[in-house]
Amino acid sequence: MSASLDFGGAVLLVVADIPPGRVMTYGDVAAELGSRGARAVGRVMATEGSSVPWWRVVRADGRPPEGHEIEALAHYRAEGTPLRAGAAEHDPHSYRLNLQAARWAPS
DNA sequence: CAGTTGACAGTCC
């Protein structure tokens, strides 16, 4: 693969390749890029993530970015992303996703 | 050029 894009560009491509109803952890995206900087991925999402389905990228805890839990929850429900039963009902700001079922890996 | 920050992850208590 030709490296025609920067780290940020590669992150956006991987995130854009995530199908609806599925999610990937920052660490998984970083691993696809050949890097271990999960934080670097999160940084790119904070800067240019507005151009990609950022809600399909979640933390290893199964939680969306801090401060965007409600925004992401709306997308998960709209796409049918597997959430933990009653999680969002108990704490809409502290819910968790079923990574075991929602986690997806590119071919 | 060097230090700090940050949409994180993994391990230990």
Place this chain on the structure above:
DNA sequence: GGGACTGCCAACT
């Protein structure tokens, strides 16, 4: 089960 510390990498000041 939850909280705290450390390690990692890229962008910003």
